[in-house]
Amino acid sequence: MRNIKLTIEYDGKDFNGWQKQPNKLNIQGEIERAIEIITGGEKVELIASGRTDAGVNALGQVANFRTESTMPIEKMAYAINSQLKKAIRVQKAEEVDEKFHSRYTCKKKTYRYTINNSEQGSAIFRYMQYHYPVKLDENKMNEGVKYLIGEHDFKSFKASGTSSKSSVRVIYDAKVWREGDLIHIELTGNGFLYNMIRIIAGTLIEVGEGAIEPAEVQAILEAKDRSRAGKTVSPSGLCLMGVEYE
């Protein structure tokens, strides 16, 4: 069986998230259906680096599937896209080693959360940004986010009620910067807990508006208590930028 790796962009607002579920438009199901058509009926399982929630965008999601198809690899992205809604685009298709697994062999993921910090927000980019009109200090936010770098138990930044064995994760890089009216929060880690980045963004907003000090981020982290962190902010600001493998 060939093992095919896809790099995928999608517009999260048009779907109820990545995961396949009955009667709800989802990204996984749409791509599996397209692959079934172009392979003449193969029912594949498309494994992503991780699920993304409803409304979350991706510029560089990675997923793989196994196929008996003999279609040349350079035609694969065109063929799949020809059967997909334009809100999903396969940007690249590559043939990979049989050991490649989008989830298990993933080394790093990078997510970006974008806040529109203008008075009125954007009309055109409203599904790619979270509008927060109170003036934020991006330098304080950048100071605060640095406390998250390293291996930590991120229980304070995990949605309550979610079951996952361990809430220990490694963040390799974290930064916040301003680009005009936009504030970007970018995190690279070995994996993220459910809602973790949206809760981190909500907490950093409190830092940016001066409600809490940057050093408080460390205290929140150490408390291992969800109630100490900020709100879970809108999925529309979140984008999976890319996934790295060995």
Add this chain to the structure above:
Amino acid sequence: MRNIKLTIEYDGKDFNGWQKQPNKLNIQGEIERAIEIITGGEKVELIASGRTDAGVNALGQVANFRTESTMPIEKMAYAINSQLKKAIRVQKAEEVDEKFHSRYTCKKKTYRYTINNSEQGSAIFRYMQYHYPVKLDENKMNEGVKYLIGEHDFKSFKASGTSSKSSVRVIYDAKVWREGDLIHIELTGNGFLYNMIRIIAGTLIEVGEGAIEPAEVQAILEAKDRSRAGKTVSPSGLCLMGVEYE
């Protein structure tokens, strides 16, 4: 009567263009309705710098209206936006001289046309770009567009069948550049004919793919013949960036 100038951003894909028309969602009508609500019933006429077609975006459209309202000017944008769909955002409201007229006193308009020149196109930005996968030479396109600078009769770049007294316009600046997979065409002029920028973009695409030489743009301009120019390309790539007044 106070004269109020609005600077407006909108997401063109959600409307049948700027102009008010019955039974079709349009930007002018939506904003006039919002103003009627916040002024407690005034039926104003909102005059734009120019109409934009269905699907065309704006980051900096300008429009003005006259009102008896005594609402403080700094509250006006918030109040209007509170009554509008999020696909339209008033970015700024200013009180201006009674002689100010969005259309008649306009000096310069800047439009940008954006081509996505990647193989598969973008999912997230599909309504802000025109996808053209054939590799384009942006340097040749930039050479070609320079022939349009100055005062010319742009009849070759006017939609056939449109009645306008004169097709003479002045282009002050015109340039084409690449930003990764994107190619931007930006034109600043004293006004543009119906479909003019979309036809210019279609012609420059022919230059970029090598179908015609850059110098051919001058020959097309001088021919004053619509059939000599390129296709009218998609409105989704077009954005009104800003309007300048004295």
